[in-house]
Amino acid sequence: MTTAVAATATVAPKGPRPRGLVWTVLRVHRPALLVWCAYVLLMVGWMLWVQHVSGARIRAELDTCRRRPEGACIDVMTFSHSMNEGWIGTFIAYSSYGIAAWAGAALVGRELERGTAQLAWTQSVTPTRWLTAKLAVPAVALTAGTTVLVLVYRWFWSADEVLRGDEWYYTDPFLNRGPAILAYALCALAVGALAGLALRRSLPALAVAFGFVLWFHLYLDDHWSELWPMRTITGTVSGHDLDALPASHFWPLHLMTTGVVLTVAAAATGAAYWLLRRRTR
Amino acid sequence: MTDTAIEAAALGKRFGWRQKGWALRDCTLRLPVGRVCAVVGPNGAGKSTLLAHAAGLLAPTEGGISVLGTTPSAARERMAYVAQDKPLYPQLTVAETLRMGAELNPRRWDAAVAERIVEEGGLDFGSKIRSLSGGQRTRVALALALGKRPELLLLDEPMADLDPLARHQLMGTLLADSAEHGTTVVMSSHVVAELEGSCDHLFLLGGGRVRLAGPLDALIAAHTLVTGPTGDLAPHTVVESRTTGRQITALIRPEGRIAAGWQTAEPSLEELVLAHLRAPGAPALTLTDEGDADNSRGGNGGDDDGETNGTRTHGASV
Secondary structure: OOOOOOOOOOOOOOOOOOOHHHHHHHHHOHHHHHHHHHHHHHHHHHHHHHHHHHHHHHHHHHHHHHHOOOOOOOOHHHHHHHHHHHHHHHHHHOHHHHHHHHHHHHHHHHHHHHOHHHHHHOOOOOHHHHHHHHHHHHHHHHHHHHHHHHHHHHHHHHHOOOOOOOOOOOHHHHHHOOOHHHHHHHHHHHHHHHHHHHHOOHHHHHHHHHHHHHHHHHHHHHHHHHHOOOEEEEEEEOOEEEEEOOHHHHHHHHHHHHHHHHHHHHHHHHHHHHHHHHHOO | OOOEEEEEEEEEEEOOOOOOOEEEEEEEEEEEOOOEEEEEOOOOOOHHHHHHHHOOOOOOOEEEEEEOOEOOOOOHHHEEEEOOOOOOOOOOEHHHHHHHHHHHOOOOOOHHHHHHHHHHOOOOOOOEHHHOOHHHHHHHHHHHHHHOOOOEEEEEOOOOOOOHHHHHHHHHHHHHHHHHHOOEEEEEEOOHHHOOOOOOEEEEEEOOEEEEEEEHHHHHHOOEEEEEEOOOOOOOEEEEEEEEOOEEEEEEEOOOOOOOOOEEEOOOHHHHHHHHHHOOOOOOEEOOOOOOHHHOOOOOOOOOOHHHHHHHHHHHOO
């Protein structure tokens, strides 16, 4: 016989710890969170190493080389430095591809495929609240991690102009030095969630979310320079007018790009909620 | 407080855009609270679709369904649902799964009930869900559902993965819990035998439509199994008849007195269900709780022959 079972013993004492849906999302997606943290730490560590260890050595060698009378310092070292710099920039600038794939497959698609989403919806949790937690918890982790990456990258980028291989208008430094890269991360999250909800299976959702973000990223990469009027320089080169992209246009262009990406993110989020409301009661 | 656990009005659900894709059509039924209701029917009859609608997981294409006197979404907190494939997070341990139940049902969770069900199966709280057998997973899923202390418990094929012993024991736990707290239980199955003796209400679905609905005793009382020489069974409604030699065995809904030449018997639940499954053309029959014939199609009136006379009235008053 069960007599007056008021014992809710497993409910742990109150304190500043995640509860409810936040706890559930964190627990279920703990591996993904660990991978994200490892990625951020790895990138930060790499930038620190390139700047302070290998970069310092190269700068020292360049110095001694330039002091020699025969001159002619071959840029082999500088080349390896800018290679590293290029890879770091690429890994940050294209992180949204991985985020989209994960969000489509693991965050939402697999949950609907396996029925664990429906398991959550038949607890005391509405589908809308479930989706909100599913988007908000990763969004906080992505915002925190990306902010760290952007700040370190900005420092890394501006630290030495001597060894730098990329120009400001290259894809990686253009995106990585401001909120655009965060907008891409959030957009990938929303697109992945939408694909997962729409397709309800992990592999198709992975493919569609990854494919869309790939296309969108490449498309915008071709077109961001049109988002702000060019400065026309008259008559400098053999009397012709020349459209130029001055470095001072970085922030207007960057913020316009951020705006476009955030618009897509907001549209995908809205569509995801709309779809979920239409499907369930 | 309402006395209706589930009420569906012309509920219909079509998957996809095909005209033939109706999983459930024109489904009208009512289940009073406190019942243990069996939803039976062949594969593809619409059992899971009906339960998923009651759980608020699907939006109906047409018609509507109300649960515990309100919409399924408003009743979410007061009902529990166990889906057919018992979805759980494979990477969580049993203890973490129950913790999730506590986290997601902060106002209702009864840890003692959930833990008792897990312990009765001899499960280790530290083992991962992915390492459990199908039957053990069912047990954890049921623990999660009962730990919520639901007023309405929706179980889709709950016992399919369990061995006979565990099935008997879990069914006992379920029924004891239902009796103790007045929980309404709705469970679907295509194995009729596992429901006999534990249910007092029946919904029989076939081809996405309601075939039989009502209190079990009243439904059984409305039917008679007759055996006799080949002959005309009019004016009774014949659900199904089979001829062997000169003998005919038929399940009928008596309309008035059965002629003297027939041997009559009360059908079992299994006979009732099987006869209706074998005869998809038989008219549908819905009996209300009070056993009156107002809501019935196909007829429930008139006197029975002496043998079935007693069952008629007491079926109504349960």
